[in-house]
Amino acid sequence: MSETTEQTHRGNTIGFWFFKTFLRFGGLWTAYMLLSGVTLHYWLFDRKAVKSAAAYLKRRFPLNSKVLIRFKVYKLFFSQGKQLIDRIAYISGLVEFDFDFLGQDMLDKVTAEGKGFILLTAHAGNWQLSMTKLNRFNKKIFLVLRSENNKAVKKALNINEESKIFGIISPEEHLGGIVPVVKELNNGNIVSYMGDRPYGFESVEVDFMGSKANFPYGAFAIAAATKVPIVTALASKTGFKSYKVDFTNIIKPEYKGRKNKKNQLSEWVQEYADILNNFFEEYPYQCFLFHDVWEIK
Amino acid sequence: MPEKQNLEEIRQQLKEELIENLSLEDIEPKDIKNDEILFGDDGLGLDSLDAVEIVVFLQRIWGIEIKDMEQGREILVTVDTMANHIYSNA
Structure with a gap:
């Protein structure tokens, strides 16, 4: 499933x-x-x-x-x-849903700065729906996705080659697709990563639900280097036809000195793991990780 | 961007920037060979996250924007390939 x-x-x-x-x-x-x-x-x-x-x-x-x-x-x-x-x-437009959109004012501020931002999603709630709520910013959203996931996500978000809203960047490309990622962020666009899957990037150990778990730090390293914020996207089903889309958790990674970068990255990743932990405490049946992140390699 | 430098000066500055921006420990500019492969297990052993820093400092310090993946594949190989691109685009 x-x-x-x-x-x-x-x-x-x-x-x-x-x-x-x-x-x-x-x-x-x-x-x-x-x-x-x-x-x-x-x-x-x-x-x-x-x-x-x-x-x-x-x-x-x-x-x-x-x-x-x-x-x-x-x-x-x-x-x-x-x-x-x-x-x-x-x-498909078959059913109308009510959306409670949190963090609109914060997103307005982020987009007003001109640069792009990293949208960090996870297998939590209906993350694909949260993306559809970003249309109004007139920014293209580039999803960093492995080719094996392309088909399912393209279908879920109705993405085709001519899409003006969505684009795909493959992390399997040269150097993890870094060149187009940096370019699109500089162009003021949105680059979306899954925060709970390494996808070729290295991961760090964080505390997650009482145990040590592996979470990737690639998105945070990119944000710190390019000086763009990370906006976390959480979409929870709150009723039969209602969703809460929450963009209020914004992390601004900025290195304090050039040493111990990995430690600094770990702190930001932990911050994100805590955000997810809180989400799963509130919505225990909206955790769709289906991947043993606690299996330390 | 400084006045037009010769290739050797660019190589030297690039090595210093690599060490500083990537926090490479126990390495001096003279330890990095001009034709040493930057990424992967051979050579300097840098990874994709180091590539982010390089792409960003090439743009910030040298005004070099890597346009696409193909160009990245040609430029981000060794100190020499980066220096040559900077020299010919200065």
Whole structure:
């Protein structure tokens, strides 16, 4: 159910067609009903997805028994499925949603400075929906994505080659795609990174839900070098047809001296991990990491 | 940008900037060879995050903007390739 490498292949064209048809003729409720059966299938038979979901749930609910965690895996899968359906419904224009947009004034200030900014997202809530709320700034958003994730995200955000809103930068290109990243930030555009996946960049250990976890620091190093802020994007489902899109957490990495850069980077990454931790405490079933970030390599 | 420097002066300044901006410890300019590969396991062993600093200081100090990935692939190889580009664009 998640959007990691293997799971990208789980949703297929026929599946999307079924959900879209249910949405068109029966609305969200009927699509959710179809989802409950699909979720059951993954819950029963997709061991890999269950294991990766349990890695998070065991830390989020440390006192829960294995059986209870197993049931909560279903709830988490169902929650992610609902957000996927919401996304299809919203992007296709089939359902209207209410958005509570936090941090608009702060974003206005950031964009008024002329330079671009880094948009830091994570597998938390409906991060793709938060992107659709940035249209009004007339800035192109470049998503730094591995080619294996391209297809799923392009589909989710309706991105095509002619898109004036979105562009893709591959971190598999020369030097992690640094040249176009710096260029687009200088051009005043938005470059979006996933803050919970290294994608070729090195990571640091941070405290996350009571254990040490690996988080990448590439976005912070780029922000510090190019002197642009990092805007964190969090989109939480708060009701049947309502979302809260929060851009209020802005980090401004600035090196204090040239020594111990990695320590300084660690502090900013920890700040971000704390933001995510708080989000998952408030919305425990909107954590779609599906990747064992606690597995220290 | 300073008055037109010769290639050797540019190489020397680039090495000093690399050491300063990338906080390279226990390395002096004379330790960096002109044709030493900057990135990867061979040569100087710099990584993509060091590349960010280089792209930024090339622009800030030398006024050099790397336009695309292809140009980056040609310029960001050794001190020599960077110096040659700076010299011919000064």
